[in-house]
Each structure stands twice: as C-alpha cells, then as structure tokens.
Amino acid sequence: MVSSALTIQDILPFRANNKKVDMDAFLPFIVLPFLLLIATISRTITIIIMVVIGMGVLYVYTRPRQKNRSPFFFSWTMSSAVTMFLVFEIIILGLLEVTQLENFIFLLLLACTCYFFYKMKAIADFELATGSSKGKEYSPVLTSDSYYCQVCQIEVNERFFHSIWWDCCVLRPNYVYFLAGQICAFATLLFGTNLGLTTVCQPFIFYGLILLPEDCNDAYYEFETPVEKTCERIKRVK
Amino acid sequence: MRCSYRKKIIYGVITILIFIIFSHPGLYGRSSYEFIEKHNILKYLHEEVNVNLTSNAFTNCDYHDIINDETTLSPNLIEGDLVEGHGIRDGGEYIPQDCRPKFSTAIIVPYRAEQLRGFLVYMHTFFRRQRIHYRIFIIEQVDSRPFNRAKLLNIGAAAAINAGFPCIVLHDVDLLPLRPSNLYACTKQPRHMSSSINKFRFVLPYLTLFGGVISIRTSQYKMVNGMSNEYFGWGAEDDDLYSRLRACNFKICRFGPEISQYHMFSHKLQRKGKLRSDLLSFARKRMAADGLSSLHYLEVATVLHPLFTHIMVDL
Numbered sequence: 001m002v003s004s005a006l007t008i009q010d011i012l013p014f015r016a017n018n019k020k021v022d023m024d025a026f027l028p029f030i031v032l033p034f035l036l037l038i039a040t041i042s043r044t045i046t047i048i049i050m051v052v053i054g055m056g057v058l059y060v061y062t063r064p065r066q067k068n069r070s071p072f073f074f075s076w077t078m079s080s081a082v083t084m085f086l087v088f089e090i091i092i093l094g095l096l097e098v099t100q101l102e103n104f105i106f107l108l109l110l111a112c113t114c115y116f117f118y119k120m121k122a123i124a125d126f127e128l129a130t131g132s133s134k135g136k137e138y139s140p141v142l143t144s145d146s147y148y149c150q151v152c153q154i155e156v157n158e159r160f161f162h163s164i165w166w167d168c169c170v171l172r173p174n175y176v177y178f179l180a181g182q183i184c185a186f187a188t189l190l191f192g193t194n195l196g197l198t199t200v201c202q203p204f205i206f207y208g209l210i211l212l213p214e215d216c217n218d219a220y221y222e223f224e225t226p227v228e229k230t231c232e233r234i235k236r237v238k
Numbered sequence: 239m240r241c242s243y244r245k246k247i248i249y250g251v252i253t254i255l256i257f258i259i260f261s262h263p264g265l266y267g268r269s270s271y272e273f274i275e276k277h278n279i280l281k282y283l284h285e286e287v288n289v290n291l292t293s294n295a296f297t298n299c300d301y302h303d304i305i306n307d308e309t310t311l312s313p314n315l316i317e318g319d320l321v322e323g324h325g326i327r328d329g330g331e332y333i334p335q336d337c338r339p340k341f342s343t344a345i346i347v348p349y350r351a352e353q354l355r356g357f358l359v360y361m362h363t364f365f366r367r368q369r370i371h372y373r374i375f376i377i378e379q380v381d382s383r384p385f386n387r388a389k390l391l392n393i394g395a396a397a398a399i400n401a402g403f404p405c406i407v408l409h410d411v412d413l414l415p416l417r418p419s420n421l422y423a424c425t426k427q428p429r430h431m432s433s434s435i436n437k438f439r440f441v442l443p444y445l446t447l448f449g450g451v452i453s454i455r456t457s458q459y460k461m462v463n464g465m466s467n468e469y470f471g472w473g474a475e476d477d478d479l480y481s482r483l484r485a486c487n488f489k490i491c492r493f494g495p496e497i498s499q500y501h502m503f504s505h506k507l508q509r510k511g512k513l514r515s516d517l518l519s520f521a522r523k524r525m526a527a528d529g530l531s532s533l534h535y536l537e538v539a540t541v542l543h544p545l546f547t548h549i550m551v552d553l
Contacts (some may be wrong), residue, residue, distance in 0.1 A: 089260070093265055093266070095443075096265075096266065096267045096441075096443035096444060097267045097438050097439045097441050097443060098266060098267060098439070098441070099266055099267055099268065099269045099441060100261075100263060100265075100266045101269075103260060103265075103266065104260075107256065107257060107260060111253060114253075118249070122242070198439050199439060202436065202437055202502075202504055203436060203437075203439055204436070205440075211439055211440070215504060217504060218504045
C-alpha cells in the first residue's frame with residue numbers, strides 16, 4: 001500500500017510537467033496552418049501575416065535564452081515543413097500541371113534535406129549522450145575549446161552555436177551535415193516555390209530554358225476552384 | 239541503440255511509402271504525349287475547301303514552309319493594328335489571293351463580354367501567314383443565364399455548315415496560338431489543338447482533355463450530333479464531346495508541344511454549374527436526342543462586321 005501511494009505521487013508531478021511540454025510541442029501545428037489560412041484572404045493580409053511572423057522570429061532571437069530546451073521552435077520548423085509539403089502535394093499537384101519527373105526531383109531534394117538534418121541531430125544527440133567530445137579524460141576544468149551550452153545544460157567541446165530551430169547544438173562533427181542540409185533545403189524551397197508559383201500564376205519562359213512566374217493577379221481569385229477542379233478531373237480521368 | 243534502429247526503419251518505410259504513393263501517373267500532368275510528327279503533318283491533313291469557293295489564282299498553295307516555320311508570335315500583337323489593304327471581306331472572311339487554298343476553315347468563338355478587338359487583330363495577323371480560306375464567327379450570348387459554351391458552339395457550327403465550310407475550329411476567345419506552324423486546318427481525326435497552354439505550364443493536364451481549341455470536320459461533328467446543349471456554366475462540356483467521339487470510335491490527335499503553344503489571357507473566375515457529374519455520366523445515352531438536332535434558341539441578330547460575323551443569340 002505504501003509503495004502504491006508513492007508511485008501515484010511520483011506520477012502526478014511528472015504528468016503536470018509532461019502536459020506543459022506537450023502543449024509547446026503541439027502549438028505550432030495549430031498556429032501555423034491557421035495563420036497561413038488567414039493569409040490567403042487577400043494580398044494585403046498575406047503581407048501583414050508574413051511581416052508578423054518575421055517580427056516574431058526577430059523577437060525570439062533578441063530574447064535571452066531559456067534555460068530549458070523548449071520544443072516549440074523545433075516544432076515550428078517541423079510544422080512549417082509539413083504544411084509546405086502538404087500544400088504542395090495536395091493543392092499544387094491537384095491542379096495537374098506538374099510533371100512526374102519534376103515531382104520526383106522535388107521529393108529527392110526533400111529526402112536529402114531530411115536525411116542531412118536527421119544525421120545532424122543524431123550526431124548532436126549522440127555527442128550529448130556519450131560526451132565523447134569532451135575528450136578521453138574527463139577534466140573538471142573548462143579548457144579553451146569547451147563551451148557550456150546553456151540551453152542543453154551540458155558541456156560540449158567545439159561548439160559552434162546552438163540552433164533553437166533544430167533544438168540541438170551544431171558542433172564540429174555535425175557541421176558538414178548542417179551545411180549540406182541548408183544547401184539542400186534552399187534548393188528544395190527554390191524548386192518547390194518555382195513549381196508552385198508557375199502553377200498558380202501566369203508563367204513565361206525565360207530565355208527558352210526555365211519557367212518563371214509573371215502575372216499573379218489571379219492567384220487570389222482562383223482559390224475556390226482548384227479543389228473542385230481536381231475532383232472533377234480525377235473523376236473524368238477514371 | 240535498438241530504439242534508434244527502430245526509428246530508422248520507421249523513417250525508411252515512411253520515405254519508401256511516400257515515393258510509392260507519388261509514383262502514380264494519374265496525379266500528374268504530361269509534358270510529352272503521343273502526337274503527329276512534323277514531317278507527317280501534311281499527310282494527316284484533310285484537304286477540302288468550300289463547295290462555292292472561287293479563286294482566281296493559278297497555283298495551289300504550298301504549305302511545307304508554313305509547317306516548318308519556327309517563329310513564335312508575341313501576344314503583344316493584340317495591341318497593334320491590322321496591315322493596310324488586308325483584303326478581309328465583310329463577315330471576317332479571307333481568301334488568299336496569290337494561290338489557291340487547300341483548306342477552308344470556319345473558326346467559331348463563343349463569346350460574352352471579353353476582350354474581343356485584340357483577339358481579332360491577333361487572329362487575322364496570325365492567319366495571314368497560313369494561306370488558308372477562313373471565316374471567323376463570333377457567337378454572343380446576350381441573355382443573363384450562365385454561359386453555355388457548348389450550345390453557342392452548336393449554333394456557330396450550324397451557321398458554318400450553312401455557309402458550306404467542311405472544317406470547323408471550336409476556339410476559346412482567351413486563347414492565342416503562338417506558332418504559325420499550327421495550321422488551322424482539319425486532320426483526318428478530330429484534333430485537340432491547344433495542348434500546350436502557358437497558363438498550365440505548357441503541360442497537358444490529362445490525356446483525354448479536349449477543351450480550349452479543337453478542330454473537327456463538319457461531317458464528324460454531325461455524326462456525333464454536335465455537343466450537348468445542357469451545360470450551363472463552367473466545365474465538363476468538352477469531356478462530354480470527348481465521350482461522344484469515343485462512342486463513335488473516333489480517336490483524337492495532337493501536334494507536338496512546341497507547335498501547339500497557346501497564350502491564355504487571365505480572366506475572371508467563372509462559377510461552376512451544378513449537376514456536372516450527373517450530366518457527364520449519361521453523355522452517351524443523351525447523344526442522339528441532345529445536340530445539333532435539338533437546337534432551340536432565339537436568334538437576336540446576325541451582323542457582318544468588317545472583321546467577323548456576329549451572331550447574337552438568346553438561349
């Protein structure tokens with residue numbers, strides 16, 4: 001009986017902590033799609049929402065770092081990526097204007113991005129767990145190339161910086177993956193937005209090579225028809 | 239270690255699943271499709287002129303250089319003017335004077351409150367380079383019901399048949415052909431001419447698309463009893479025509495993507511009509527009863543303007 005009372009007491013505060021952490025992690029998955037949905041109303045509102053999000057990011061950077069690792073920013077990164085992916089694959093592909101090869105290239109770039117960032121996080125977590133970057137002999141004295149990461153609350157060697165958006169430290173071992181991930185992410189975003197904008201806007205051929213968006217005046221009118229058009233066309237194809 | 243191994247397996251499986259899901263070809267438009275090669279085009283063209291066409295020229299027109307023309311016209315021509323002495327007769331009819339044309343085409347354009355002057359200037363400038371006998375019919379819907387593109391095309395086709403044209407081109411008013419090598423003449427099978435539109439990223443959304451600009455022989459159009467008159471509002475009347483053609487075992491053909499380039503003008507959103515899928519699923523059954531044979535409308539006026547034949551109707 002005593003043991004059961006102890007276990008209940010143990011569970012309760014643990015659960016309270018868990019709830020707070022979960023809220024932070026799920027908030028971006030609700031807030032971000034909602035903001036983006038509002039942004040589709042008109043061009044002015046799109047600009048306002050983008051400025052608000054940009055200012056929010058700047059504010060976050062100027063705040064003093066929290067002691068605890070908050071999952072909010074990492075969740076924001078993940079929810080951005082997931083929202084962009086879903087919007088692209090469901091709505092843009094639904095207009096039947098992207099070819100299979102183009103989508104394959106996009107998915108390949110996206111897979112490379114995800115792989116590099118996953119490796120980066122895996123290495124950072126591994127270093128944190130095993131502490132092998134601290135050197136073979138544990139020394140209680142901070143050496144010149146060891147830093148104390150306030151957010152991770154641990155001492156790491158050769159830390160370049162702590163990235164809140166990926167919720168991990170970027171160290172020498174995983175810096176290559178960080179760079180490669182950034183380059184792949186840039187390529188994916190560039191290609192994805194080119195495909196998306198040339199689908200929604202009126203495109204033109206630039207020097208006979210690539211399509212670029214030209215006239216986006218219709219983009220806000222078109223919003224009601226793509227989903228309906230998609231369903232109709234898929235039915236007809238069948 | 240086992241946990242991370244399991245996570246890796248889950249991520250790998252999700253990645254593979256995503257690639258498998260997105261390898262279904264029905265999800266995509268097509269940048270390449272089956273088409274008639276450039277050197278075969280002249281073989282596939284159906285040569286027929288109006289029965290009452292008289293020409294004072296000595297030689298037949300030669301179309302080899304037109305088919306092999308690599309130039310592209312700019313849509314900015316809509317802001318220009320026609321050349322002086324264009325020789326276009328009242329009603330928008332033109333017969334080339336320097337040679338005897340081999341093709342007679344009626345271009346039928348359903349219309350309501352769009353930009354017309356630019357379209358006409360561009361099309362007459364475009365056709366000067368093609369040396370065909372053509373006439374432009376603009377069918378305008380003057381009532382306030384939703385736009386019924388198919389019925390207007392039926393009315394225009396009936397007018398073209400009366401005027402003796404063997405070949406008709408059903409043309410949307412917001413599409414401009416960019417290549418003079420895209421000959422506005424009929425092929426032996428009905429042809430989907432607008433397969434590479436700039437608005438659709440020069441990609442064909444689906445293989446059975448039959449909207450935009452199509453060319454069809456009047457004998458074939460009569461055989462399928464034209465288009466259905468029931469489609470008020472946007473959408474599906476082109477797929478109805480396609481299913482009628484399939485029911486009569488007609489196949490459609492296209493020219494290559496470079497030749498079939500079109501420029502689409504942005505236009506206001508059109509409201510979709512109701513009951514689309516119901517109409518479309520019974521397309522074949524309605525074929526005999528609904529079409530050219532059951533065309534009832536009020537003809538408000540027919541005017542022969544200098545650049546086009548204007549037929550105003552109340553549906």
